[in-house]
Amino acid sequence: MIELTDFSCGYGSKTVVPSCTLTLRDGELTALLGANCSGKTTLLKGICRRIETNGVCRIDGLSHTAPPARIAKHLSYIPQKSGMTLSCTALDAVLMGAHVHTPLFSDYSAEQKQKAADLLRQFLDISPETDFLTLSAGQQQLVILARSLMQGANNLLLDEPDSALDFSNKHHVLSTIRDVSRTGKCVLLCLHDPNLALRYCDRLLFMRDGEIFEDITLFEPDTDKLNAAFRVLYGDVHIEHVQNRPFLFRE
Template sequence: MTIEGRDLSIGYPDRLVGSGLNVRLAEGEVLALLGPNGGGKTTLLKTLLGLLVPRRGEVRVMDKPLHELPIAERARMIGYVPQVHHGTFAFTVESVVLMGRTAHGSLFAAPSADDREISMAMLDRFGIASLAQRAYTEISGGERQLVLLARALAQEPRFIVLDEPTASLDFGNQGKVMNEIRGLAEAGLGVLFTTHDPNHAMRAATRVYLLRDGTRLAEGKVTDVLTVENLEALYRANVQTLRDERSGGVAFLPG
């Protein structure tokens, strides 16, 4: 099972953001999308999700055109965690996560015992079960990000798309999310996430896709693509590396 964007031109009615883009995500792999601000990462994600219509080309899921799939079926296939979300209504945290279960039933049906059990299991998975009865509008930005991750997993999708999932998280929760991404892939899900940190891609991804000014600069295995030369071209900044003598692991630093 795959999500595939073929010869995509992406953008908005008044602005073309990128063109000639081919992206493929299979079950069981993690694809990290890297690039500077304004480079087209979020626009590409929204196009792959069907939130934006391609200016050219098409998106296919299981080799079917995405636009032909009913909304409920898309929700059962793909979970999405946006970059920023500001709650308007004071739903409880548990209620927000339960919204992910509507992919498997009616929007207006009362949650079943199974729905509640799955939702609480997802909250517990991220260590935030104690927030279940708190108002979503009264918790921190980092806590909201974890709640949205729990909601996406409560959908029980085959693919998870994450737009900068660690942006508002503290150091410890960043590590938790990176571990979770690897665990999802090991369980057979396909994961696509954007990040500004090549070290997160090095840690969690199997493949990387470098995007600048709406153009693909490179794509492939993490160890092949994440080089000083490619990262300097991507960010137009100097990049240094640190290497662990014992493990051989590499970390990238700006400057």
């Protein structure tokens, strides 16, 4: 669970998210929707304490100002793209998630290696020895997702996991993320595609100019409220139900 109270964050003296009070629950997949520069990534970075913050941010009751090794046991951040630039097997990339649970001078245990191999097999049909750098963007996202599960954190933040993915990979990655949230994890992700959010998420947070102006749970949602929120973000759009699923269409 992630709890924000009067939380603000920004870069240096520039405050991007002025005030945010919010509770993200376990087992809930929440999407943060907004145009470019609306403050979505900044809010995620603020929760991770990668930028200047004020106010209260608690992750499973632990302040986000705790040392990295303590925070990493509760919170996992999945960037748009991993910063991995040197060759590394997919298995070892997943194993990096176990670093926080392994004594400083020890190598990963046989059990950890087995768990990493199982997670990799669960998400991807590739050899564990495959070089991470040779994987497609979608496959890399899934490896990083497996790494965050290896980390064992209860709370997951994902920054635009659908960016740079083709149609089928987007759906594969999002359905995998939804399966992960169903195991009781609290998941918050930034998304650009509203239809992906409508299809896979439980809750939508609408953001503009650094403020969350609407918070809608998608279990029997108020369509008028949903339409109004989407119109603030995207202009002339409306929701229609196709095969009992809501879709956003431009007028």
